[in-house]
Amino acid sequence: MDDIDRAIIAELRADSRAPYAAIGAEVGLSASATKRRVDRMVADRTIRRFTVDVDPAAEGAGTEAYVELFCRGTIAPHELRRMLLAIPEVVEAGTVTGEADAVGVLRAAGDQELEQALEKVRAAGSVDHTKSSVVLSRLITR
């Protein structure tokens, strides 16, 4: 992973369908040399996948919340993972330091749908209580 790799990733992040020749021109390589580096990074799993950034509002996920989870007793991370995976509105989650046991990001169509998703989280065994921060206005998305 050198500076050229990083430059290629920056280009791909902005437009992952740009021709290799165009990316190569930006980073100072030929099209095939660029492709070879991209192929290597895909094989490496440095690049996990080629994807799209979709407007959340356009597909019914306009309401978002950061949720702290407090569990009863001790819970195995993989248990927690299994349980959160069953709730599609949970788009991100991790165990954390601090008071809470875990933090999750929930996305739903609206307030009601978000509330229902939160109920599903709380209904799950071993979750004692939650503390939510509903996003009012998005300031940064990078």
Add this chain to the structure above:
Amino acid sequence: MDDIDRAIIAELRADSRAPYAAIGAEVGLSASATKRRVDRMVADRTIRRFTVDVDPAAEGAGTEAYVELFCRGTIAPHELRRMLLAIPEVVEAGTVTGEADAVGVLRAAGDQELEQALEKVRAAGSVDHTKSSVVLSRLITR
């Protein structure tokens, strides 16, 4: 935005470089009909961009934290935005309901770099104090 659009988006999310013919085969459309729909969604800004999902650890952003921001007095959202935008480690942020004024997601190479980024957040005028939850293990990424 109908079910076919949603199906196309699901395909693009998994592999945004798949040929239109392949996506069309999955959703029951010809290559050109598929392309027309994708072009419309790009024009719509339903699809914001074609991008890549990169392993954070591979490019020096392996340490992550959810940070609650508590401000002094009242602060205009756009002020907060301007200030957080200046800190590249802040990858996400929004004003929220609840005790905190805002929540942000920070990503840095390691603990030290995260701490430095946090200091930058706290040093910014009008930020009274912060409350961080450092991610120990990532459970879900969707």
Add this chain to the structure above:
DNA sequence: GATGAAACCTAACCTTT
């Protein structure tokens, strides 16, 4: 949904360090 020209991808081969 189909067609054809232009652009692009891809893999093999060659050159350089």
Add this chain to the structure above:
DNA sequence: AAAGGTTAGGTTTCATC
């Protein structure tokens, strides 16, 4: 060897019908 350049042929895109 390892990394980049070049070329040729097959595939994909894209505008038009």
